[in-house]
Amino acid sequence: MAGPFPPVSLKADSNGKIxxxxxxxxxxxxxxxxxxxIHHKTxxxxxxxxxxxxxxxGKLWRFRTSDLNDWLCNQRVS
Numbered sequence: 243m244a245g246p247f248p249p250v251s252l253k254a255d256s257n258g259k260i261x262x263x264x265x266x267x268x269x270x271x272x273x274x275x276x277x278x279x280i281h282h283k284t285x286x287x288x289x290x291x292x293x294x295x296x297x298x299x300g301k302l303w304r305f306r307t308s309d310l311n312d313w314l315c316n317q318r319v320s
Contacts, residue, residue, distance in 0.1 A: 266306055266307065267307075268297075268299070268305065268306060269304065269305045269306075269307065269310075270302060270303070270304065270305075271289075271302070271303045271305070274303075274305035274307075274310055277307070277310060278310060278314065285303075285305075286303055289303055293313075294309065294313045295312075295313070
């Protein structure tokens with residue numbers, strides 16, 4: 243599923259100033275949970291525990307697809 247936005251790309255200039263050249267949209271917990279095929283409350287619990295990277299925007303959880311992918315790749319098969 244290709245979105246309208248390209249992934250994030252950060253660049254630092256010679257003075258160390260970081261600029262964002264591209265944007266990665268944020269997903270809400272329902273959208274992110276759908277991608278992972280888990281319940282959104284389970285995903286929120288993982289975020290509260292710090293097991294998956296997420297951020298609060300107001301009272302809502304937001305997730306980057308790249309963070310979801312990193313988390314998924316680091317899961318061990320049981």
